[in-house]
Amino acid sequence: MPTNARLPVVGAIACLGAAILLAITSLAPGQQTPPTKPSADPALNITDTGTVELHVQGADLRRVLQLLSTQSKTNIIASKEVQGTVTADLYGVTFTQALESVLQSAGFTYIQKGNFIYVMTEKQYTDWQESKRELLVKVFKLSYVTAADAKEFLTPLLGSNGSIAVTPAPAVGIASSATETGGISLAVEDMLLVRDYSENLEKMTKVLREIDVRPQQVLIAATILRATLTETNILGIDFNALAGVDFRSLSSTSTGVTSITPGAVPAEQLDQATSTIRTDFNAGLPNG
Template sequence: MKKMKQKKTFKHDTPLIKQDVKKLGKIEVEKSAEMGPTPVEGDVAKLQKRKQISSVKEKNYLLIPDEYMLLKQKVTFKFQNLDYKEAMGLMAKIGDVNILVGEEVAGAITAELSDVPWDKAFNALLDMKNFAADIDVNSNLIRVHSPATLTSQESYKSARASAVRKKVELESSVEPVVSEIFRLYYITPAEAKATISELFTSTGEGSTYSPIQVTEEKTTRSIIVRGKAKDLDVVDSVIREIDVRTKQVLIEAFIVEATSSFERALGNKLGAAYTRKSLRAGGTIEGSTIGNPSGSEAALQ
């Protein structure tokens, strides 16, 4: 008896699109990245914090910060007709701080305080004789003067600072002006120019001033900055922080044009058949017809 030839089960394991689109897309992205600098991932969610570029610590010449514990300790004292300068000397020893008393400060003081913070007691002694103080705890120094003397000293220092600032500006005006080109890889020249210009522009007395000049160069995707060397160093630091590659999403899509001939070819590959609107699409395997339509369930209307 002849052994019946067993029909082979059709197995469709060949993809319609043989190329790995995702892999090819990743290769193209890596090629573009190699043309630029080593990217810094601008992933805010990953860092979970802001990056500090600069910091300016302001000085307070009127109040004493809480971190100076000796100047916040509670004190108790009783002054009976004590010379004011000697009273300030005792306060200096208790608070372990240098207190300079002006020559115009004179007189005696009588006061009794119990369990009062040092800084509150010090201000109370100033108010009793209508004196003022310049407090610089960072330098461990406090100056006590009459209000008129202290105001005169501050006015002189302000005028002196203004003169020094003008001198520094005059000296810096003779520094050489340099022009440098900064090539961009991930942001546009317009975006870089807007950021840099806003960073360096200052407004005062109804006019604006910028120590640098920024020019866009769209052809080479870069900006040209003209200014002093120290300002160009700041520009370079800022560009390195903002011209970074961000996370990208690769979208994989396939566009297939389906026609009646495509359906017939697809049926031949899959070994399937169906009838739709009196049109039969199907195929055969080894001479056997697959998927002969029968009944209402086999027809797709």
């Protein structure tokens, strides 16, 4: 190539180098290039001892869960409602601590069954717990309060899946007939059948102990006495004479007692009387 042909190329290269040098020297002495935006991709590292180091900024929650699953070789299944982002910097924590921290910061929870970890919302977790609980059945026999009244007290204590069944109210005023004695249609006490969780049944038991009690009553007692006069006591009794006196030996008015005139009283009638009397009455009698 002729020497004259090379001059334009060399001149172009020199101009380009001068332009680059000018751009570099035009920056202020303390000025630096703008920092790059941090990556949203999570940085996860699991050591040989099983501790986790996690650094994420606005990372997708499902992406973080996927990395935790793959690097720890753990089966993690998230429901479709699990969505969101997470920001965290964790050092030297266990896998469980890292998982709980990430989920709690996003408002989610999890359950572990065997080799599987299920990530879900709080509502899904509550519904799952309710579905696994066992409903029990208990019969309450009432002595004083009616089944309808007891149901009003127990209904607020029922769980979301609980129920109460009561005995029907007895029909009153059943007329008697040649074959029926009448009365009410229910021959047993009122009862409640409650189906609910064990803790709710315990609360209901305590309430029924308070309300199913004997009502306070006033006892009114009356005593009826009846006296009948017969031939043996129609003349009455003088209690001053009741002292074991042998009235058969008295044939006239006795001054030893007060106003006793036996007259013609048969001895067999006097034998029916039992009496007591003072024995010192002779001290006041006159001589003769």
